[in-house]
Amino acid sequence: MKMKNYKxxxxxxxxxxxxACTDDFIDREPAYSIDSENFFNSETEYYQALVGAYDxxxxxxxxxxxxxxxxxxxLCGGESATDVIGFQQIDDMIHTPVNSNLRDxxxxxxxxxxxxxxxxxxxxxxxxxxxxxxxxxxxxxxAYYHFELVKWFGGIPIKGDARFALGxxxxxxxSSVEEVYALIEADLQYAVDNLSYTxxxxxxxxxxxxxxxxxxxxxxxxxxxxxxxVLDDLINNGPYDxxxxxxxxxxxxxxNGIESVFEVQYTDAEGAGFGCLQCSEGNVAVGxxxxxxxxxxxxxxxxxxxxxxxxxxxxFETGDIRKDVAILDIEAWAAQTGATYGVGxxxxxxxxxxxxxxxxxxxxxxxxLTNPNNYRAIRFADVLLMAAEAFNRSGIDDSKALSYxxxxxxxxxxxxxxxxxxxxxxxxxxxxxxELVGEGHQFFDLVRTGRGNQIDGFTPNKHEIFPxxxxxxxxxxxxxxxxxxx
Numbered sequence: 153m154k155m156k157n158y159k160x161x162x163x164x165x166x167x168x169x170x171x172a173c174t175d176d177f178i179d180r181e182p183a184y185s186i187d188s189e190n191f192f193n194s195e196t197e198y199y200q201a202l203v204g205a206y207d208x209x210x211x212x213x214x215x216x217x218x219x220x221x222x223x224x225x226x227l228c229g230g231e232s233a234t235d236v237i238g239f240q241q242i243d244d245m246i247h248t249p250v251n252s253n254l255r256d257x258x259x260x261x262x263x264x265x266x267x268x269x270x271x272x273x274x275x276x277x278x279x280x281x282x283x284x285x286x287x288x289x290x291x292x293x294x295a296y297y298h299f300e301l302v303k304w305f306g307g308i309p310i311k312g313d314a315r316f317a318l319g320x321x322x323x324x325x326x327s328s329v330e331e332v333y334a335l336i337e338a339d340l341q342y343a344v345d346n347l348s349y350t351x352x353x354x355x356x357x358x359x360x361x362x363x364x365x366x367x368x369x370x371x372x373x374x375x376x377x378x379x380x381x382v383l384d385d386l387i388n389n390g391p392y393d394x395x396x397x398x399x400x401x402x403x404x405x406x407x408n409g410i411e412s413v414f415e416v417q418y419t420d421a422e423g424a425g426f427g428c429l430q431c432s433e434g435n436v437a438v439g440x441x442x443x444x445x446x447x448x449x450x451x452x453x454x455x456x457x458x459x460x461x462x463x464x465x466x467x468f469e470t471g472d473i474r475k476d477v478a479i480l481d482i483e484a485w486a487a488q489t490g491a492t493y494g495v496g497x498x499x500x501x502x503x504x505x506x507x508x509x510x511x512x513x514x515x516x517x518x519x520x521l522t523n524p525n526n527y528r529a530i531r532f533a534d535v536l537l538m539a540a541e542a543f544n545r546s547g548i549d550d551s552k553a554l555s556y557x558x559x560x561x562x563x564x565x566x567x568x569x570x571x572x573x574x575x576x577x578x579x580x581x582x583x584x585x586x587e588l589v590g591e592g593h594q595f596f597d598l599v600r601t602g603r604g605n606q607i608d609g610f611t612p613n614k615h616e617i618f619p620x621x622x623x624x625x626x627x628x629x630x631x632x633x634x635x636x637x638x
Contacts, residue, residue, distance in 0.1 A: 192274040204267050206356075217441070222245075225589055226461060227461060229459040229500075233497060238251045245611070246609065251621070257301075268290045271290040272313040288357075291340070291343050295339040299368075308327065310327045311324060321629075324631075349390055357414065361414040367383035377548065387536065390413075392413055393411065394536075396563070398474055402506040402525075412530075414529045415527060418527070419433045420434055438454070440454060440520070444456035444493060446491065447493075448493075456499070458504055459496075459498060460502040460504060462502075471566065473565050474564050481501060509523050534593070539553075540552075540553040550573065553580070557583055
């Protein structure tokens with residue numbers, strides 16, 4: 153059974169004592185609970201808890217959208233200047249600690265941490281064959297959620313192998329960025345050592361997932377030699393490759409293919425609503441990205457957020473086959489097909505074609521909230537480009553860096569480059585932008601490489617990270633300081 157088809161059950165919610173719609177980082181007491189005395193007594197119960205830990209990945213759709221909106225790739229869009237005001241503020245770089253969408257990222261990623269920590273808190277309670285795999289996946293998931301939190305907010309509170317409890321916010325300090333990354337590295341190394349390249353079920357983390365995320369964590373810390381080593385091992389010994397048809401990656405039949413190192417699994421199950429978007433089992437971003445008031449072939453309507461700008465369209469070289477896969481020119485499409493569409497706020501004429509709804513995608517629920525299109529969180533092309541950057545910026549081997557870069561370019565039907573040094577670094581940055589546009593990486597690529605000034609409204613030494621939600625600062629009773637500039 154595919155992970156995306158798992159149905160999350162009420163019993164799991166009570167196990168974790170952390171409702172998905174909670175407004176706070178700290179646990180609330182559940183109406184009833186299954187405590188450690190009568191849970192984690194069998195492999196099945198550990199597995200059920202693991203499903204719960206995976207479940208919060210689906211709420212990371214907002215991380216992906218805002219990773220583009222905050223960058224120089226897209227404008228917020230939507231219906232008007234007040235449509236999802238938190239998105240609009242981030243797009244304009246005027247966000248403050250009072251921002252419900254940033255609070256969502258904080259709450260939902262910490263919910264994922266807490267669910268992983270619950271497994272790890274009782275990891276020694278019951279033994280069974282293969283438990284190290286479940287623990288390895290739990291530690292991968294904790295690293296994934298911690299990585300999202302540290303790149304968005306900087307240093308965060310961490311508690312090791314235990315759930316956060318009411319009152320911890322006033323006694324546990326924010327750890328340093330270095331301390332958070334140290335835990336991420338340890339978790340991922342455990343996962344590398346205990347997982348295999350073949351998952352027990354499609355959609356679960358693997359050794360390759362852990363290696364790729366570990367390499368990425370090293371890269372974000374400028375640990376280029378470490379990143380080069382782990383990513384090179386993955387490239388040469390892992391089972392991954394580039395698919396020949398770039399367009400196929402983002403269609404439903406292309407999910408979980410040979411280029412997929414890790415995907416967030418979605419399904420079109422009913423039950424989503426605007427009052428609890430993270431309750432959706434579908435990829436909510438697909439509906440938000442969609443064409444406003446669309447009528448025509450191939451695509452479904454949506455809310456016209458996250459619209460690409462001319463600058464990123466112009467970043468594609470002549471003949472790059474990725475351009476028409478990544479960017480839908482709605483005016484040209486309408487002229488070609490007779491389709492009609494509405495014009496939303498900040499209309500650019502372009503849509504993020506990778507993640508807009510296709511007709512026939514879903515059969516249940518709201519087409520804009522329950523789209524089953526998986527998020528390709530780590531693709532092999534990303535791994536190749538991260539490795540290229542690591543080898544180049546470490547000074548270890550520009551020739552290897554160039555070979556990995558050109559491997560990606562050849563798939564795009566572009567000529568090989570022959571650069572080195574700083575010019576090669578620049579070429580890698582340009583390639584990452586066009587290869588990965590629409591996938592949520594651009595803002596973080598810019599700020600981690602000191603290029604945040606390419607973003608309109610960006611203030612250095614402030615906007616590299618986002619503010620801790622005001623409520624969390626207040627709950628901590630002075631224990632946590634706000635990020636600089638906020």
